[in-house]
Amino acid sequence: MTVSVEQTSVGPRRHGSAAEAEVLRAHAEDAFAAELAALAAQDDRPRPARWRLSPWAVATYLLGGTLADGTVITPKYVGPRRIVEVAVTTLATDRALLLLGVPGTAKTWVSEHLAAAVSGDSTLLVQGTAGTPEEAIRYGWNYARLLAHGPSRDALVPSPVMRAMADGTTVRVEELTRVPADVQDTLITILSEKTLPIPELGQEVQAVRGFNLIATANDRDRGVN
Numbered sequence: 073m074t075v076s077v078e079q080t081s082v083g084p085r086r087h088g089s090a091a092e093a094e095v096l097r098a099h100a101e102d103a104f105a106a107e108l109a110a111l112a113a114q115d116d117r118p119r120p121a122r123w124r125l126s127p128w129a130v131a132t133y134l135l136g137g138t139l140a141d142g143t144v145i146t147p148k149y150v151g152p153r154r155i156v157e158v159a160v161t162t163l164a165t166d167r168a169l170l171l172l173g174v175p176g177t178a179k180t181w182v183s184e185h186l187a188a189a190v191s192g193d194s195t196l197l198v199q200g201t202a203g204t205p206e207e208a209i210r211y212g213w214n215y216a217r218l219l220a221h222g223p224s225r226d227a228l229v230p231s232p233v234m235r236a237m238a239d240g241t242t243v244r245v246e247e248l249t250r251v252p253a254d255v256q257d258t259l260i261t262i263l264s265e266k267t268l269p270i271p272e273l274g275q276e277v278q279a280v281r282g283f284n285l286i287a288t289a290n291d292r293d294r295g296v297n
């Protein structure tokens with residue numbers, strides 16, 4: 073049996089379920105679902121491959137505004153328009169985005185909203201720490217399956233980065249500079265060659281159009297890489 077990267081993920085998200093009503097903090101795409109739907113409905117500008125909205129609509133979602141039908145989009149980011157426009161243009165041209173700055177300046181906040189607006193999903197997330205292993209960026213193994221059946225796609229546990237590559241969506245890497253330098257280097261092949269080799273299987277996962285990465289980093293951390 074072969075299982076795709078998609079099927080090995082944790083499972084479908086429970087949109088609209090009773091559990092969702094009880095969550096302490098809803099994801100951006102759930103909390104602002106009505107605004108995103110209104111933007112998508114009225115957005116007739118061209119959308120890059122697998123984007124839920126056009127770059128214009130993504131910028132409007134972040135900066136706020138009033139749509140032609142009177143729907144009010146609340147501003148998510150308060151600050152220079154230029155920053156949001158540069159961020160959206162960077163993503164639309166297939167370049168990865170790094171949000172760098174002092175603590176508390178909405179880097180995480182903006183990255184979550186960008187992922188929600190561009191891909192409709194802000195949950196593909198790698199939290200960078202001093203202990204982040206390479207597996208968090210590449211893939212790990214389900215050791216029970218690995219021992220029972222040997223290396224196979226079935227035994228592979230994809231990272232959020234691998235899932236975003238396979239699906240053509242946005243993945244977020246939080247606190248990139250806390251991640252050890254050798255682990256950060258894993259991103260080089262992914263971002264330059266747009267591929268993730270799986271040498272154990274003699275295979276690779278090639279990024280599908282629409283894949284992109286948003287990293288945040290703090291420039292006031294001590295011991296940054």
Ligand SMILES: Nc1ncnc2c1ncn2[C@@H]1O[C@H](COP(=O)(O)OP(=O)(O)OP(=O)(O)O)[C@@H](O)[C@H]1O
Pocket residue numbers: 148149150151173174175176177178179180181182288289290
């Ligand atoms: N310019 C801004 N516009 C709107 N909200 C902001 C702005 N700056 C800060 N905030 C608010 O501050 C909160 C904290 O920001 P956030 O956690 O994104 O900061 P950060 O830049 O990721 O900080 P750190 O470097 O500590 O991770 C956000 O959730 C947001 O509500």
Ligand SMILES: [Mg+2]
Pocket residue numbers: 179180181288
């Ligand atoms: Mg942050």
